[in-house]
């Protein structure tokens with residue numbers, strides 16, 4: 001089965017996700033602003049859901065067309081082969097958004113798309129009513145500058161929900177973003193990783209999972225697992241493949257510290273659930289007393305921004321302390337994500353490289369020091 005896929009991405013993560021999909025075997029990979037497109041078969045569908053560290057969800061692209069009126073939206077939707085994906089008893093709710101388009105009322109678009117899919121399937125299944133008691137096939141639409149994309153979500157819960165972080169401390173970083181920071185820092189199995197403001201431990205856990213090849217979704221379920229059109233074997237095969245690739249035999253060690261004892265307790269529990277507790281050492285420590293225990297190391301951290309935690313002035317004081325503690329030294333690299341435009345001034349050094357990234361809705365920069 002040849003399937004066209006779309007992954008919606010946070011701005012700044014497109015190329016990381018495109019590379020990841022290529023490494024998983026995707027074909028025709030194209031990255032656009034805010035999304036990555038590719039094609040592959042149903043095994044790739046299962047693999048991408050189980051193995052992707054950086055994606056929020058994997059969607060099937062059912063079709064795309066331009067529409068400037070409700071009639072064009074209705075006819076364009078009705079033309080698409082919905083019955084190839086959705087069975088007679090399946091549930092198919094519709095949601096989406098519209099940006100810079102003639103069709104701006106989301107609730108009207110939603111109703112019209114639903115009606116068009118129903119009309120199409122009535123004719124195909126020769127029925128007049130759908131109970132929708134079966135597995136959910138979430139239809140997602142996006143209308144951007146009049147271009148309508150109709151998608152089916154295969155993931156269900158966002159892929160950042162790995163299952164190891166049932167609770168988090170205040171202001172945790174999303175698992176997918178934490179994994180992206182580790183990728184941008186080119187974290188390797190022979191590295192020593194530090195996060196001296198580790199909170200619930202997300203960066204350290206994602207880093208440890210990445211270098212040991214632990215697939216983030218191997219222990220959770222996905223929406224499309226319940227769909228009849230796919231052989232359930234695809235999920236078993238891909239989970240086994242992912243488990244076979246795990247390799248704990250590395251020199252990797254990570255050190256996490258924080259001033260908040262409760263956060264550290266949460267971090268330890270999370271690391272245990274993720275299967276990486278033997279690789280990470282946690283201790284209570286104020287950043288002002290940060291003292292690395294190795295000759296070389298990579299520091300990745302997400303300090304308080306002065307929004308959800310601390311005020312701006314306190315956050316800036318921390319940046320200054322970090323600048324003193326994170327010495328410019330051979331064998332050391334530092335990656336700090338912050339929304340502050342003043343970060344480099346407070347830190348005391350110009351970054352060797354910067355990269356614009358979004359932490360949810362907050363526009364940030366990843367300040368990278370590696371020289």
Ligand SMILES: C[S@@+](CC[C@H](N)C(=O)[O-])C[C@H]1O[C@@H](n2cnc3c(N)ncnc32)[C@H](O)[C@@H]1O
Nearest residue numbers: 172173197198199200202258259260286287304
């Ligand atoms: C934005 S949170 C980090 C969240 C973390 N990345 C996670 O995923 O849970 C910032 C962390 O810095 C810690 N922190 C604040 N001031 C600190 C200090 N002076 N020394 C060490 N940690 C500090 C807070 O306790 C908090 O856990």
